[in-house]
Amino acid sequence: MTKKELLHIAESYFETQGWKAFPFQKQTWDAFLSGKNGLLNAPTGSGKTYALWVGIVLSYIKSNPDYKTKNKKGLKAIWITPLRSLSQEIAQTSQKFVDGIGLPFTVGIRSGDTTTKERAAQKKAMPDLLITTPESLHLLLATKDHVNVFKDCNAIIIDEWHELLGTKRGVQMELGLSRLSGINKNLRIWGISATIGNLEQARQVLLGVDSYRYDNSVLIKANLKKEIEVRSIIPETMEKFPWRGHLGLHLLEDVVKIINESKSTLIFTNTRAQCELWFQALMHKHPEFAGEVAMHHGSINKETRIWVENAIRNESLKACICTSSLDLGVDFAPVETIIQVGSPKGVARFLQRAGRSGHRPGVTSVIYFLPTHALELIEASALQVAVKTQAVEDRLPYLNCYDVLIQYLCTLAVSGGFYPDHIYPEVKATFCYQELTYEEFEWCLHFIVYGSASLESYDEYKKVSIDEDGRYFINDRGIAMRHRLQMGTIVTGTSITVKYATGGYIGSIEEYFISQLSRGDVFVFAGRTLEFVRLKGMVAQVRNSSKKKAKVTSWMGSRMPLTSQLGELLREEMQHFQSGKKRTPEVKALKDIINRQQQESIVPQNHEFLIETFKTREGYHSVFYPFEGRLVHMAMAGLLAYRMSLLQPISFTLAYNDYGFEILSDQEFDMQNVLDNNLITSDMILEDLEASVNATELAKRKFRDIAVISGLVFTGYPNKAVKVKHLQSSSQLLFEVFRDNEPDNLLYRQAYTETYEQEIEEYRLREAFERIENQTIVWKACKQPTPFSFPIITDRLREKLSSEKLADRIKRMQIKWE
Structure with missing residues (x-):
């Protein structure tokens, strides 16, 4: 079948839907059919799924012209998504296309939400396209027959690559790609990225340091002009001495007015605590919104989250207050208006959230900026400049994450074993480990077999065995199970399940917050006012409360520092506010504050x-x-x-x-x-x-995460998690052992490197x-x-x-x- 005939299949399908393919979609199809790897840069809601999935399908048809009658079973492509909430949307779009052209492909999802029954069915017969997360991919790599599962997989797509780049999940993904490339040399690697400054480097990290793969790759930019309109919500009166105290709640009625004037509104907050606070305030002042306004964040149970996502999609909700859980989120074509509460602290995050409004090509996105204190209006002005100039931050990749490498080597050992001479070149071909010496690699091997030099006397750190052929493997079922339970690179505080004393799951809260509560204390969570009854194991039992005053649930992971890009724009914008040359609403609103500042x-x-x-x-x-x-x-x-x-x-x-x-x-x-x-x-x-x-104290905290990822400490079994203070004391003890006896320990050194690079x-x-x-x-x-x-x-x-x-x-x- 010629390239023209293949492209005709896709274009005919688009015509039946009343669509016309964008130039970037055609470019991507063409590149895929030419055997290229690549990175696609396109904004949210522009048709990225069709750009890549159609390319994969046409490439399959090219090799299998009798596709309508004969379909070879097995996994053909993997679609990696960093957020589970994206999976449903991608699955529906992909299935719709193959059904429309008469290709008998199946599409499956595998994530933390997948049921045991579905997993068992997938084990017997893999779908043609598997949509999964980096963690679930590594769990598959930990199975004994993973080589057979992946041997015919010819394409892998990493969605929202900008979200993974510059994180340990991104490093985990690099290692996953190195293994899949080792299994199938013809594997095509593609990434999709929206808002990112260093696109060229993002492509390099994705494809690794293999010059052949990189030379045989393309960077495709959608170049779709997306109009974004930023409107500031300005208070009628301005305090001359502003303070960050009320989180913008004094502008609640302005928000209500916007909600009433829009078909649907997403209200983005920066933290889960802020999300809870806004929802409570809105329900308290406007009870008529009950059933029309919902809340969405990562700690709310799955059923509620899915209900909210569907309600937004079918327009049965007027508004949803959310966190970054809906930054990338679900394909909400109908959302009309976005409100950002407080500074988003970064240009990319702001553009991503703005893109949720008018979530279709050619439609203007409208985003309202609600300041939590007066000076944030200068940031609003700086963000307007950033939107015009597309001044987006770089995402800096990680180098030499020894903890992630150690976890990966144990994953391979669980899956039937590995030979170091086969794996070292694969690992070395990744961007993260391009400078990894063989001595460092050997140190990691020694670590998984014996523990490090100062731990060799303790059997619990000896996980991997070596057979006479030099194969490294894990045969102990207990060690294998503990490893599978702890796979992944996202380390959070231990979660406590929140349930009604009479039964009924509400969500999960970090242990440190629950530890501050006494019996009878009232707190706000998941839009409910709850009274704490007791802590039973890892379950906090609660009952509904009618008390007006309550603590707002807080989470540890809510620190968002200002990015260097926005800081630079902020300093530049300061000049315009002083000179008075700008005549924007923000400048007028801050006139008295600026005058007072100049006076003092x-x-x-x-x-x-x-x-x-x-x-x-x-x-x-x-x-x-x-x-x-x-x-x-x-x-x-x-x-x-x-x-x-x-x-x-x-x-x-x-x-x-x-x-x-x-x-x-x-x-x-x-x-x-x-x-x-x-x-x-x-x-x-x-x-x-x-x-x-106190770099040592900061490094100790960093080391706890490193110890968890590398498997030095075990976080516990489901519903029997180890308490945070026990984890902390275990990891602290190991930190001190390494400091006193083994200062050249790679994990100990990594704690300081990460402290200086990320914390400071x-x-x-x-x-x-x-x-x-x-x-x-x-x-x-x-x-x-x-x-x-x-x-x-x-x-x-x-x-x-x-x-x-x-x-x-x-x-x-x-x-x-x-």
Whole structure:
């Protein structure tokens, strides 16, 4: 069959649906038929599934012209998705196409939600297309006959590659691809990515360092002009001293107005706690929305999530309050309006969420930005610039993740065993492990067989055996089961199941939150007000409560630092707000705050670095404004406080937000002395970081995750999970053993590398210092706190006071200083 005849099959199907194929879809079909690998860059909702799936099907038809009567059984293609909620949509689209052209293909899903019955059926007969997650793919690689399962699989698609890149799940995926390529040399690898800055590098990481595969690949860009309209929700009155206290809830009625004017609305919050809070506030003030407004986040049970997704799809919901669980989410063609509550902290995340509105090619996306405090309106303005210029962040890939490699080697050992000389070249061909030496690889092998040098006396760390042929294998059923239970790279706090005392599953909450509750305490979760009855094993038993006051459930994984891209845009945007050249609604709304800031201090220009000092009854405040994000400020504050203490013995209290940080002392400090001694410098940064930031404590916390991923500690059986404090103490003990006896242990070294790269963001800290060295430092000795410093001060008070006391205290401070 000629290429023209093959393309005619697809185009005819599109015509029957009343569609016309986009140029990028035709390009992808053509590239696939030419035997190429590649990366497709296309926005959400533009027809990416058809671009790749049609290519796979046409390639199969090319080799099997009698496809309507003869179909060879077995797995032909794998579709990897990082989110389970995407699976249903891809399955429906894929099945619809093959049914439409008369190809007897089956499409199956395999994820954590797949039933045991479905898994058993798949074991007997694999579907032609398997839609799965990185974790489920590795579970399949851990089966004895995985070579037979994958030998005829000719294509693998990694969807939302930008979400996996720069994470350990992405590294896990790289290793999975290396094994599948080893099984079938003709495997075609394709990725799909929406919003990402470093597309060329993303393709390199996906395809690995095999020059033949990379040379035989293409990067296809959809080039679909997607109009995005950003509208700020501006309060009628602006406090001259803004603070991040009410999470934007004072703008609730503006949100209600938008909901009522739209057919359907998604309200994105940055955290699950914020999501719960908004849902409660909306239900409390507007009970008429009951049944029309829902909530969606990752801790709510599967049945509720699926019900919400379907309700949005069939337009029976007016609004849904959600977290990043619907960032990529489901194909919601009908969603009309998006509201973003608070800064999304990154351009890519904002564009992704905006794309959920008008989720069809050619339709304008409308996104409302709701500030949680006044200064976030400057971020709204910066995001509008980012949307116009498509200034999207890079996702930096990981290198040499020894913990993921150790887990992978155990997976291969469980699956019937492996020979190191076969596996090392495959691993070395990945981007992550391209610099892995054979000595390091041998260290990992030694580790899975004997434990590391300091653990060789303990049998529990000896997992893998070696036979006389040199094959590494796991035969012990107990070890194999524990390994399968703990596979994956997402390490979270231990989850506690939440159930009614009378029965009925509600969802899951992290153990650390439940541990703070006493019998009779009331908390808000999954849109319900619940009273805590008792903790039985790993199940929190609750009953409904009618009390008005309740704690809002909080989660540990809700820290979102400002990206460097948005920080840069923010600094540039500051200039426009000061000059008054811009006449946007945001500039007008912030006019009084900006005037007050200029009256008390200055609004820093791009070439200026602002330091403010003032005295209150709390003590002597020094506030610095790098606009680099919370993580960088945390490290910078500690570093600077340490350097200042070398000049004068003094103790400090530190506070920070995304715009700046505060160093507070009960003694007066000479800022001129700091400037004369050139303390704001990138010199000696690593040495001073080690002395100032408690890197050892941070590394211990990192090591817990590394210990879990590498299998050094076991997290427990289903419904019998090991408590977080026990995990922490086990991993801490191992950390100290390695520190004292084996400082060259690769996992111990990795903990420090990850601490500096991810927790402290040392590279960004260095860049920030280098930028400040080239700026003019402006020190303003102020009479009182300024509008810019106020949110930082109030964030420090938040740690000490309840929300009611905090609001009262801030009100008094605002009145006094205004």
